Amino acid sequence: MACNESAQEVNVKATFFGPNMDIRPEHPPQTDENTAHVVSQFPLCPSDDDPWDFDQVNCKSPGSLYEDLEHIDSPHVLDKFFSTLTSRAGRLAIDVAYLGNESEAQSVADAVIQQHKILRAHAFGTTGRLWYNATDGSQADSMTSTPGTISVQANITTTTARIRLVQDAVSTRVLEGLLTSILILSLLSWYTMPSTKLLPRDPCSIASVVALLADGDILDLLPPNAQQMTDKELEKLFSRGTFHMQTDEGGRLGIRYKDA
Numbered sequence: 001m002a003c004n005e006s007a008q009e010v011n012v013k014a015t016f017f018g019p020n021m022d023i024r025p026e027h028p029p030q031t032d033e034n035t036a037h038v039v040s041q042f043p044l045c046p047s048d049d050d051p052w053d054f055d056q057v058n059c060k061s062p063g064s065l066y067e068d069l070e071h072i073d074s075p076h077v078l079d080k081f082f083s084t085l086t087s088r089a090g091r092l093a094i095d096v097a098y099l100g101n102e103s104e105a106q107s108v109a110d111a112v113i114q115q116h117k118i119l120r121a122h123a124f125g126t127t128g129r130l131w132y133n134a135t136d137g138s139q140a141d142s143m144t145s146t147p148g149t150i151s152v153q154a155n156i157t158t159t160t161a162r163i164r165l166v167q168d169a170v171s172t173r174v175l176e177g178l179l180t181s182i183l184i185l186s187l188l189s190w191y192t193m194p195s196t197k198l199l200p201r202d203p204c205s206i207a208s209v210v211a212l213l214a215d216g217d218i219l220d221l222l223p224p225n226a227q228q229m230t231d232k233e234l235e236k237l238f239s240r241g242t243f244h245m246q247t248d249e250g251g252r253l254g255i256r257y258k259d260a
Helices: 062-066 080-085 096-100 102-127 169-192 206-214 231-237
Strands: 008-013 030-038 044-046 054-058 130-132 139-141 146-148 241-247 253-259
Touching (some): 096 102, 206 253
Antiparallel strands (some): 008 030, 130 139
16 A cells, blocks of 8 residues: 655644743644645654755655654564554554454554554644744754744733732832831830820729729718619719719819719
């Protein structure tokens, strides 16, 4: 059997994910069939001495495509191509008995074509690319083995809902200066603030609370039998006014009651 091969180039729209620019199976590249055109030659073969140096020969010959296959030992006398085709570790793994069976001729032919497509896809994947040259920034085109450049249009889409705020160095320094000034002025204001005590004693201690009651007029308003009155009766007694803290003419601070 013989193959009459031709190669085409076509533009695709691909979606890359993450910093590694991965192509996910659920988002395969979409081809633009209107851009398909037949190329004049197949990718050039890499040199045996230097895989980055392309020989001026064409890789269209199946012999050059199969010669790098690893030979798999088998009890049958098979070349590299058919030993791979019948290997149990291979993707197709046809039965070696099919090779001499006329009724399986079509199955063998389909398997041969399928394996050849796989090998041809590998050849395009390794040699049909633009290789970056780190020495001068140019790119070598393995289709023509001539320096070239490539320009690709791309859109970047951020899928996260998180909004990130970025500011330049000048704005950062200005903001730091303002915050530092506020801190210094706040400490200076606290240090120079007069320390006049608003209350003559700590209102949180029991003795201070008793003193506030004694210096006020609450005890004067209680009836003689106040110790026998219930909480509701005391609440009713003072329910018509308000309590407040006030100093008397002698300057004593106490809790006083003012009737509404």
